[in-house]
Amino acid sequence: MTTTAPASALRRRSPAATASALAAWILILAVLCVASLAFGSAQIPLPELWRAALGSSDAISQATLLGLRVPRTALGVLVGAALGVAGALMQAYTRNPLADPGVLGVNAGAGLAITLAVAFLGVTRIQEYLPFAFIGALVAVILVYLLAAARERPPSPLRMTLVGVAASAVMVGLSQTLALIDVQAFDRMRFWGAGTIADRPSGVLEAVAPWIAIGLVLALMSGRALNAIALGEDLARSVGARVGLTRAGVAVSATLLCGAATAAAGPLAFVGLIVPHIVRPFTGPDQRRIIAFSAVVAPSLLLICDILGRFMAPGELQVGVVTALIGAPILALLARNPRAAHL
Amino acid sequence: MRRALTVRTGFVSVRIDRRMLVLAAVMLTVIVALALWAVTLGSFPISVGQVADTLLGGGGKAARKVVWEWRGPRIAAAILFGALLGMSGAVFQSLTRNPLGSPDVIGFNAGSYTGVVVAMMLGASGYAATVSAAVVGGLIAAVIVYALAFRDGVSGTRLILVGIAISLFFGGLNQWFAVTADVDEALRAAVWGAGSLAKVTPAAVAVAAAIALAALVIMPVAQRWMSMLELGDDTAAMLGLRLERTKALLVVFGILTTAVVTATAGPIAFVALAAPQIGRRLRGRGASVDLLSAALTGALILLAADIVAQHALPGILLPVGAVTVCAGGAYLLWLLAVEGRRR
Numbered sequence: 001m002t003t004t005a006p007a008s009a010l011r012r013r014s015p016a017a018t019a020s021a022l023a024a025w026i027l028i029l030a031v032l033c034v035a036s037l038a039f040g041s042a043q044i045p046l047p048e049l050w051r052a053a054l055g056s057s058d059a060i061s062q063a064t065l066l067g068l069r070v071p072r073t074a075l076g077v078l079v080g081a082a083l084g085v086a087g088a089l090m091q092a093y094t095r096n097p098l099a100d101p102g103v104l105g106v107n108a109g110a111g112l113a114i115t116l117a118v119a120f121l122g123v124t125r126i127q128e129y130l131p132f133a134f135i136g137a138l139v140a141v142i143l144v145y146l147l148a149a150a151r152e153r154p155p156s157p158l159r160m161t162l163v164g165v166a167a168s169a170v171m172v173g174l175s176q177t178l179a180l181i182d183v184q185a186f187d188r189m190r191f192w193g194a195g196t197i198a199d200r201p202s203g204v205l206e207a208v209a210p211w212i213a214i215g216l217v218l219a220l221m222s223g224r225a226l227n228a229i230a231l232g233e234d235l236a237r238s239v240g241a242r243v244g245l246t247r248a249g250v251a252v253s254a255t256l257l258c259g260a261a262t263a264a265a266g267p268l269a270f271v272g273l274i275v276p277h278i279v280r281p282f283t284g285p286d287q288r289r290i291i292a293f294s295a296v297v298a299p300s301l302l303l304i305c306d307i308l309g310r311f312m313a314p315g316e317l318q319v320g321v322v323t324a325l326i327g328a329p330i331l332a333l334l335a336r337n338p339r340a341a342h343l
Numbered sequence: 344m345r346r347a348l349t350v351r352t353g354f355v356s357v358r359i360d361r362r363m364l365v366l367a368a369v370m371l372t373v374i375v376a377l378a379l380w381a382v383t384l385g386s387f388p389i390s391v392g393q394v395a396d397t398l399l400g401g402g403g404k405a406a407r408k409v410v411w412e413w414r415g416p417r418i419a420a421a422i423l424f425g426a427l428l429g430m431s432g433a434v435f436q437s438l439t440r441n442p443l444g445s446p447d448v449i450g451f452n453a454g455s456y457t458g459v460v461v462a463m464m465l466g467a468s469g470y471a472a473t474v475s476a477a478v479v480g481g482l483i484a485a486v487i488v489y490a491l492a493f494r495d496g497v498s499g500t501r502l503i504l505v506g507i508a509i510s511l512f513f514g515g516l517n518q519w520f521a522v523t524a525d526v527d528e529a530l531r532a533a534v535w536g537a538g539s540l541a542k543v544t545p546a547a548v549a550v551a552a553a554i555a556l557a558a559l560v561i562m563p564v565a566q567r568w569m570s571m572l573e574l575g576d577d578t579a580a581m582l583g584l585r586l587e588r589t590k591a592l593l594v595v596f597g598i599l600t601t602a603v604v605t606a607t608a609g610p611i612a613f614v615a616l617a618a619p620q621i622g623r624r625l626r627g628r629g630a631s632v633d634l635l636s637a638a639l640t641g642a643l644i645l646l647a648a649d650i651v652a653q654h655a656l657p658g659i660l661l662p663v664g665a666v667t668v669c670a671g672g673a674y675l676l677w678l679l680a681v682e683g684r685r686r
Binding site: 021097147159162163166170172173174176181183193194202270273312317318319320323324325328329330331332334 | 507514
């Protein structure tokens with residue numbers, strides 16, 4: 001950041017103001033969850049929703065709700081929270097406001113693994129994607145770490161970022177090449193690549209939830225140390241922060257969060273890039289607050305986009321497409337705001 | 344041995360870095376050798392001697408056709424386009440002072456993809472229609488990015504953020520097209536989007552050559568501006584540079600150099616990103632990004648990549664963009680892995 005921070009961005013916000021802002025966002029998220037249950041190709045009016053919650057509605061609404069809307073909404077909240085927190089973590093870890101959760105190669109690794117599985121192992125069902133995506137994501141990050149650590153141990157965040165971007169490019173290139181040769185793979189990848197939380201097979205939610213939970217706990221634990229590291233490494237050590245341990249924890253946490261989210265919903269990393277930028281005007285530079293707010297604001301954004309996507313096109317528009325169309329202008333406007341120059 | 348040679352004449356005096364001189368000579372030799380070899384490759388056998396003979400005006404009728412009409416234009420295109428992309432990348436990396444800056448930050452590539460997709464949806468699929476659609480789409484995106492990033496001048500980070508946002512927006516539109524179009528149409532767009540030299544016409548090569556020549560003339564001036572801007576806005580202004588005008592001119596330079604390539608060959612990925620970084624590292628420790636080494640490196644990468652794309656997999660013609668991503672990325676990874684720890 002070239003400009004100096006305006007005083008307003010650095011002023012410490014009072015805990016009460018922060019708490020009420022967080023409460024407001026949680027309320028918004030709750031309203032959005034209800035909206036996500038109600039709207040869609042079959043509208044379910046609020047009284048009906050209430051009766052369904054009490055278990056006394058007609059069979060069709062019941063089936064729509066339990067079979068489709070509830071899993072979809074729950075996955076949206078979970079994936080959104082994971083991506084938002086992963087984004088906040090990666091931006092703090094790399095000290096780069098442009099880092100998205102996929103910067104260490106998670107999305108590219110997951111994509112490559114699925115392309116390989118479709119092209120060579122004949123995988124066709126979406127249920128079978130999940131393990132490949134998750135393993136691909138983990139392998140990619142481990143590879144990035146090993147390459148970055150070849151000459152520098154532990155590798156600096158800048159090095160990890162550069163290696164991550166280069167490795168991502170290679171993996172995306174390989175997937176692209178395979179997809180251009182194999183029409184079958186191309187056809188599958190264009191839908192996976194859009195990213196969606198709709199019509200996920202049963203079991204996805206249960207499969208990713210534990211990983212996301214572990215990631216979130218790790219993230220909340222590292223908030224305090226991340227604040228110290230923001231002062232610079234040497235200063236952080238002198239105030240007692242364990243720099244290496246924190247870095248490792250953050251990287252593991254972001255990988256689990258983003259890997260699980262990508263495995264479940266496809267590459268939606270944009271959410272993780274933009275949410276910390278939306279959140280910072282409310283939180284200031286305190287990482288603990290940024291993480292907590294991101295965990296609430298990101299699902300809200302994802303649900304808004306998902307609900308809008310149900311109306312934007314005949315059939316439905318994938319949430320990944322909508323996040324790009326709606327999130328991009330928001331990010332552009334935030335970047336114009338002079339207060340956003342300080343991150 | 345002195346590091347630099349100084350040439351003084353009555354009007355101009357030039358300081359030439361010795362290592363740069365050697366590097367340029369070596370790379371030019373390699374490029375020429377590679378180009379000669381590339382002409383001999385293919386289903387019509389032709390020896391290096393015959394190639395030299397044909398280039399000097401002799402040779403049989405068939406050899407002349409193969410060299411001048413089939414293989415020559417494509418090889419010339421690879422060298423020229425590579426050089427242009429390398430320069431474009433160097434300009435944007437210098438302007439944004441970020442090793443991840445590339446012409447993509449100005450949104451040109453994503454916008455031109457959208458332009459081509461729109462043209463396809465309207466049923467226009469000829470070469471001329473594709474080229475003009477790419478230019479129009481790219482320019483619209485670039486103007487939007489520049490207009491949104493301009494606020495009391497252009498700052499590097501704001502340019503990148505806005506550029507990412509607008510690129511993602513157009514990327515969303517493209518993804519929308521990819522999931523709604525039928526497979527064949529989506530695949531055609533994807534092949535264009537990967538970037539390929541297969542359909543480049545001699546006329547397009549002539550245009551590229553003219554622009555490359557112009558760029559070569561402008562290069563010393565642009566290089567001087569870039570070096571001054573890298574000292575920071577304040578210092579550059581103090582040295583007598585008119586900041587905004589210079590930056591705008593550099594952006595135009597960067598867009599023009601990338602626009603020729605994207606319009607005629609599609610968005611060839613990663614050359615612009617990798618070439619300046621590789622060139623900088625080849626020049627040795629502490630060097631900053633510069634136009635000449637970036638141009639030479641870019642030409643070398645694209646030429647080598649196109650040879651691989653045509654001949655590496657027998658029977659399969661890959662789009663060169665798919666190869667540049669893999670090869671350029673892999674080389675950048677290797678460079679990062681062997682690069683010693685700099686403290």
